[in-house]
Amino acid sequence: MLLKLCLFFSLSCNSTEVNKDTIIIGKALNAKHSAVVVVNDSVSYYIDGMDYWDPKYYDKKVKVIGKLSKVVNEKDTTDDGLLKQAIIGTMLIIKKAKWILVN
Secondary structure, three states, rough: EEEEEEHHHHHHHHHHHOOOOOEEEEEEEEEEOOEEEEEEEEEEEEEEEOOOOOOOOOEEEEEEEEEEEEEEEOOOOOOOEEEEEOEEEEEEEEEEEEEEEEO
């Protein structure tokens, strides 16, 4: 599956394919229990194994290189039938990520 990722703020357009090496450019932010790179204020890419950004990178433009993975999460319940707190839907995850600051 090919995802078109147009980065309007950097005037470049990248194609990213699941399970392939990819480059993402966006803002380094923290989500609940994960560091993310947000592109165009709407698409979040989760950094595998990283809980939060170091202050050096947080809220700054970064370039992340790694393998793109896609996980679809369904609603999950406890044995008592209560909903578990979780991210529901599709998550885009960057594995084996490396990053640098971008001016």
